[in-house]
Amino acid sequence: MSFINLKDKVVQVKIVYYGxxxxxxxxxxxxxxxxxRKQILSEMVSLKTHGDRTLFFDFLxxxxxxxxxxxxxxxxxxxxxQVKYNATRxxxxxxxxxxxxxxxxxxKQREKNIRSLNQLHENLQSYKESIFKIPLVMxxxxxxxxxxxxxxxxxxxxxxxxxxxLQVPYFEASAITGYNVAATLKKIISSTVVxxxxxxx
Amino acid sequence: MNYGIVSQExxxxxxxxxxxxxxxxxxxxxxxxxMAGNIITARDNGTSKYDVYxxxxxxxxxxxxVDAMAKLVGEQEFSLLFHKGQESNIHFSKIDDELLLIxxxxxxxxxxxxxxxxxxxxxxxxxxxxxx
Numbered sequence: 001m002s003f004i005n006l007k008d009k010v011v012q013v014k015i016v017y018y019g020x021x022x023x024x025x026x027x028x029x030x031x032x033x034x035x036x037r038k039q040i041l042s043e044m045v046s047l048k049t050h051g052d053r054t055l056f057f058d059f060l061x062x063x064x065x066x067x068x069x070x071x072x073x074x075x076x077x078x079x080x081x082q083v084k085y086n087a088t089r090x091x092x093x094x095x096x097x098x099x100x101x102x103x104x105x106x107x108k109q110r111e112k113n114i115r116s117l118n119q120l121h122e123n124l125q126s127y128k129e130s131i132f133k134i135p136l137v138m139x140x141x142x143x144x145x146x147x148x149x150x151x152x153x154x155x156x157x158x159x160x161x162x163x164x165x166l167q168v169p170y171f172e173a174s175a176i177t178g179y180n181v182a183a184t185l186k187k188i189i190s191s192t193v194v195x196x197x198x199x200x201x
Numbered sequence: 202m203n204y205g206i207v208s209q210e211x212x213x214x215x216x217x218x219x220x221x222x223x224x225x226x227x228x229x230x231x232x233x234x235x236m237a238g239n240i241i242t243a244r245d246n247g248t249s250k251y252d253v254y255x256x257x258x259x260x261x262x263x264x265x266x267v268d269a270m271a272k273l274v275g276e277q278e279f280s281l282l283f284h285k286g287q288e289s290n291i292h293f294s295k296i297d298d299e300l301l302l303i304x305x306x307x308x309x310x311x312x313x314x315x316x317x318x319x320x321x322x323x324x325x326x327x328x329x330x331x332x333x
Contacts, residue, residue, distance in 0.1 A: 003239035007212040012239045042252040045259060056266075059238075059258040075238065075258065091265040095237020 002097045002196050010071045013196065014095055015188055018120050019102035020112040021053075021081035024141040027175035028102060029058050029076055032185060035178065039063045054080040057092045064189065074189060081116070090123050098135040098192030100184055102175075103162055105140045107151040110161065117162055131166065135191035138163050138170035139184045144177055212242055214329045219244045222322045223304055228315070229289065230305040233296070233326070236261055241300065251305065260303055264293060283312065294319050296326055 003012045017025040026046070033044045040062055047056035057077050064072040077096075079089040101120065103113040121131045138158075146152045153161075155172055163170055169187050173180035207215075219231045219242070230245040232253055238261035243253045264282065271279045282293035292304045292315060302323060306315060 003235060003237075003241065005212065005241070006207065007209040014237055014239070042255050045255045047259075047262075056262055057258075059255060061254040061258075073254070075254070077238075077258070087269060088266075091262065091269070094261075094265070095235065095239070 004070075004200075008071075009069055010073060011067075011196070012073045012075060013097050013189075013192055014075050014077065015098045015100065015192060016093060016096045017076065017078040017100045017102055018089070018093075018116070019079075019081060019141075020104055020109065020116040021083065023081060023102045023104040023109070023113075023116075024175040025078035025081060025102050026054055026058050028100070028139075028141075028181055028184070029060050029078055031175055031178045031181045032062070032076065033060055035182070036062065053082060054078060055085075056080060056088055067193065072193065086119065086123070089119075090126065093123050093127065096124075096127075096129070096134070097196065098137075098188045100137050100139055100188050101162070102139045102141050103158060105142045105152045105158060105172075106145060107153050110153060110157075113158075114161055135188065135195045136166065136168045137184055137188040137191065138166075138168055139173045139180070140170065141173050141175050143172045144174035144179065207241065211329050215326055216242055216244060218322055218325045218329070222318050222325070223315075226315070226318055227310050228304050228306045232257060232260075232303045234261055234301050234303065235299050236265065236301065238262070249305070256303075260293065260301065264295075264301055281316075292316070292319065294323060296323050297330070300326075300330070302326070 017028055019025055029044060033040060042061060045059040049055045057079060060076040062074040062076055064074050077092050079092045101117060124131050140155060140158050143152060171180040171184045173184060175181055223231045224244055224246055229249040230251050232243045233241040234257040235241060238258040240253055240257045267279050267282055280295040284291040289305055289307055294302045296302050304315060
């Protein structure tokens with residue numbers, strides 16, 4: 001649920017990075033935090049374990065400028081990817097406006113991606129949301145590993161696995177080098193803002 | 202999907218209630234958030250500068266966690282939360298299923314006095330909110 005403040009003319013939009021453990025959700029946010037420092041209002045908040053794994057969520061508020069006189073404040077969240085943390089993943093999804101599904105392109109992670117996407121579907125249902133309706137962008141992360149000789153799933157396989165029914169925009173990306181991180185972000189922001197506008201008109 | 206929209210008039214009324222009942226009492230900062238971590242409104246005494254956006258995200262997470270713990274021990278909810286520090290304290294109180302009132306205050310105010318006022322504030326805000 002985006003929140004619209006008519007008095008101060010502020011729209012708050014919640015975008016969640018979702019995906020299996022170690023797929024690069026936090027790395028996406030860290031890259032955005034470094035690259036767009038000027039537009040970012042405050043420090044990135046990370047609730048993580050001693051082993052640097054996300055425990056609850058990462059949070060990054062992001063100022064996008066104005067649309068029709070309204071300040072758009074984007075709030076980026078990640079979920080904890082580890083299987084055991086589904087209860088927390090669900091909490092973070094509360095009131096979500098747009099989702100980036102970060103898939104791990106490494107061959108051995110194929111099944112984990114599918115499982116995570118299925119769980120996203122279930123978790124959204126518990127909030128009476130539909131994965132087919134909510135603004136969603138796919139990101140096939142870690143394509144840079146190919147150069148290091150690590151087996152990577154070809155994009156058409158990932159598309160078939162994850163995006164054959166959803167048919168949402170997708171990007172090959174490398175969160176660690178920043179390749180297509182901004183493109184993913186721009187796409188999800190524009191889809192989400194358009195969807196909010198449509199619902200309001 | 203539901204969208205939270207509050208009219209300017211409602212927000213002004215809510216702001217007035219917060220200023221009148223809590224800020225005047227000496228509370229440093231009051232925030233109303235929804236359970237998704239959005240800020241509905243924030244008031245402060247002019248001297249304290251908190252990063253209210255991060256605060257809202259963390260507070261919503263914190264409250265949701267405590268809520269889940271309540272369910273584990275068979276409670277419907279823990280509608281009140283309080284964190285005590287050396288210099289400042291934070292008090293959380295549920296307004297309704299969607300809204301949370303957070304007050305940050307120093308050691309000059311007693312918790313009991315704050316709670317009395319918070320109950321009053323919540324009742325008043327509910328009345329304004331119900332008209333939505």
